[in-house]
Amino acid sequence: TVITDDTSDLGTAPFEYIIVGGGTTALAVANRLAVNHSVLVVERGPDLVNDEVINDPFTKFGTPSPCHFQIDLAPQMGFNGSRMIPMTYGSCLGGSSSINTMIGSRPTFAGMSAIEALGNPGWGWNDFLPYMQKSETFHPPNPTQHAEGADFIAVVHGFDGPVGVSFAQPLIAPTLQNAAKNTTNTVFEGEVALSPDMGDGFSGGHYSRAGGNVTATGILIEPTGGGTTSTFNVSREVVLSAGTIYSPAILQRSGIGNTTFLRSIGIESVLDLPGVGANFQDQILLTNVSFSLTPSANITNVTGGGEVLLAVVVAHPTATDSLGSNGTSAMDKMLRNISAEHALSTNGIVTSETLTTQAALIADAYQIDHPLIEIFYTPGPTGINVWAQSVLPLSRGTIRINTTDPSVDPIADAQYLTTEVDMVVAIAAARRVSSIAVTPPFSDLLIENALAEAGVPQVGATDEEVGQWVLSTYTPGTHPIGSNSMMPRELGGVVSPELLVYGTTNLRIADASVIPLSVFPHTTLGLYGVAEKAAEMILQAVAAESEE
Ligand SMILES: Cc1cc2nc3c(=O)[nH]c(=O)nc-3n(C[C@H](O)[C@H](O)[C@H](O)COP(=O)(O)OP(=O)(O)OC[C@H]3O[C@@H](n4cnc5c(N)ncnc54)[C@H](O)[C@@H]3O)c2cc1C
Numbered sequence: 448t449v450i451t452d453d454t455s456d457l458g459t460a461p462f463e464y465i466i467v468g469g470g471t472t473a474l475a476v477a478n479r480l481a482v483n484h485s486v487l488v489v490e491r492g493p494d495l496v497n498d499e500v501i502n503d504p505f506t507k508f509g510t511p512s513p514c515h516f517q518i519d520l521a522p523q524m525g526f527n528g529s530r531m532i533p534m535t536y537g538s539c540l541g542g543s544s545s546i547n548t549m550i551g552s553r554p555t556f557a558g559m560s561a562i563e564a565l566g567n568p569g570w571g572w573n574d575f576l577p578y579m580q581k582s583e584t585f586h587p588p589n590p591t592q593h594a595e596g597a598d599f600i601a602v603v604h605g606f607d608g609p610v611g612v613s614f615a616q617p618l619i620a621p622t623l624q625n626a627a628k629n630t631t632n633t634v635f636e637g638e639v640a641l642s643p644d645m646g647d648g649f650s651g652g653h654y655s656r657a658g659g660n661v662t663a664t665g666i667l668i669e670p671t672g673g674g675t676t677s678t679f680n681v682s683r684e685v686v687l688s689a690g691t692i693y694s695p696a697i698l699q700r701s702g703i704g705n706t707t708f709l710r711s712i713g714i715e716s717v718l719d720l721p722g723v724g725a726n727f728q729d730q731i732l733l734t735n736v737s738f739s740l741t742p743s744a745n746i747t748n749v750t751g752g753g754e755v756l757l758a759v760v761v762a763h764p765t766a767t768d769s770l771g772s773n774g775t776s777a778m779d780k781m782l783r784n785i786s787a788e789h790a791l792s793t794n795g796i797v798t799s800e801t802l803t804t805q806a807a808l809i810a811d812a813y814q815i816d817h818p819l820i821e822i823f824y825t826p827g828p829t830g831i832n833v834w835a836q837s838v839l840p841l842s843r844g845t846i847r848i849n850t851t852d853p854s855v856d857p858i859a860d861a862q863y864l865t866t867e868v869d870m871v872v873a874i875a876a877a878r879r880v881s882s883i884a885v886t887p888p889f890s891d892l893l894i895e896n897a898l899a900e901a902g903v904p905q906v907g908a909t910d911e912e913v914g915q916w917v918l919s920t921y922t923p924g925t926h927p928i929g930s931n932s933m934m935p936r937e938l939g940g941v942v943s944p945e946l947l948v949y950g951t952t953n954l955r956i957a958d959a960s961v962i963p964l965s966v967f968p969h970t971t972l973g974l975y976g977v978a979e980k981a982a983e984m985i986l987q988a989v990a991a992e993s994e995e
Pocket of ligand 1: 467468469470471472473489490491492535536537538539540541542543544546547548549550551552688689690691693694697925926927957958959960969970971972974
């Protein structure tokens with residue numbers, strides 16, 4: 448039942464489960480729990496289930512809606528030392544999935560290995576795959592889509608889950624697809640391994656239970672526009688699902704976080720957990736460049752016509768593809784030499800041990816072909832956009848409240864591009880985007896001086912020039928994660944592999960904030976897997992209770 452504003456019908460009896468936030472992961476968890484239990488989901492934003500903009504993402508993507516919100520990040524690295532950049536997120540039933548681009552790719556095999564090696568048994572690829580399958584009803588490509596290049600590997604998919612996954616219809620801008628594929632292969636010197644299936648993982652410890660004594664008794668709801676606050680009690684668990692930006696803020700306001708920091712803003716600490724709001728990270732949109740088409744290659748010719756706003760061609764170059772045959776070892780060297788001084792230069796956001804541990808795991812992931820960057824091509828209204836996104840950045844930032852007022856946004860500081868290794872990747876990616884614009888057959892689609900017209904550095908520009916251009920043009924990548932990381936507590940982790948907040952008995956987190964490393968090239972399909980696993984662990988706890 449969806450109830451807006453008036454909570455008086457909800458009664459006073461405790462709910463078995465309360466889920467804070469009604470977004471992507473939240474609703475997938477609620478869907479499973481509600482089969483046999485009473486569940487209250489509290490969402491801050493409106494119910495837009497019948498809104499055209501939400502229901503037709505294919506043609507309406509980017510159209511403003513009451514679900515679209517932006518938070519201004521703290522000043523980030525930029526041309527003159529700092530840049531103000533807004534980060535977009537969704538706030539309505541369905542959360543960010545209601546407004547996202549619907550590019551469906553799963554976490555990588557190498558990435559899930561890294562998450563498991565970080566101290567999270569049960570989260571490696573083979574253990575996690577069944578949950579992604581459970582969430583999915585996969586629709587294989589039809590013969591026409593197959594002929595146009597869509598392929599799949601049946602064994603990695605699920606066929607009776609709640610989330611439909613399919614190829615776009617019509618599939619993809621045919622001329623753009625061929626030009627993009629051939630040029631990408633030329634620019635990345637060889638065959639960029641194109642995964643036959645974006646759900647196959649791209650290739651073929653320490654264990655501490657949460658266990659603690661802080662118990663969540665319920666939640667307090669304050670109406671957004673003011674008014675009477677209401678309390679709802681919980682008999683089993685509270686699941687926090689307010690997303691990467693807001694979940695750590697809610698914990699901090701509830702007295703869970705770095706005690707010294709909480710005291711500095713007048714909050715009494717209930718539980719000292721310094722990792723809350725730390726390890727915040729985001730993939731970085733390093734380029735979003737629009738190249739103009741020659742008059743003969745008009746947009747209808749290139750895309751195949753029709754409404755193809757979201758047609759996307761995606762490539763995932765590895766370190767070797769992007770940096771040459773020594774690329775993997777060059778990345779390895781940089782990552783394994785991340786020094787303690789660097790951790791200090793990030794103001795102790797994460798400890799030096801956490802940073803070096805994560806850097807080594809990222810280096811391991813590159814050894815097994817984790818993509819270094821993502822290149823994608825989309826048709827725009829008058830030209831073709833070429834986007835380059837970092838996939839696995841090392842820079843780390845924070846989410847911190849600066850007032851106890853829940854209506855005030857927390858300060859989100861992504862610290863983009865503050866590590867040398869992230870700048871090396873950024874420069875490599877931007878250089879390849881320049882090369883793409885001058886390499887046939889893609890360049891044949893563009894006007895003669897497309898690079899200069901788009902303001903992109905020329906192919907021969909120096910590292911300094913390309914670096915400055917990136918710093919003045921990059922934007923958030925819309926996949927923020929990590930602000931309540933699933934890691935060992937001593938590394939600054941906030942939740943255990945069971946997603947329980949360390950030091951609590953019944954407070955779990957299920958949203959993108961628990962993902963400790965940015966190994967989900969796009970987050971949503973992996974988050975549905977997280978939701979299925981969370982729901983199963985919650986229900987197993989009930990089963991264990993009744994056996995006792
Ligand atoms: C513009 C854009 C494009 C994207 N494109 C893609 C893509 O193509 N493919 C892909 O896989 N991923 C994409 N993503 C990322 C993906 O959508 C998100 O990572 C994912 O939806 C996050 O899910 P979540 O459960 O962590 O949080 P969300 O889905 O964001 O849900 C959090 C919810 O909590 C609510 N909330 C916050 N505070 C409170 C509070 N105090 N009380 C009650 N409710 C609260 C919010 O209103 C929100 O609805 C995109 C994201 C954006 C913004």
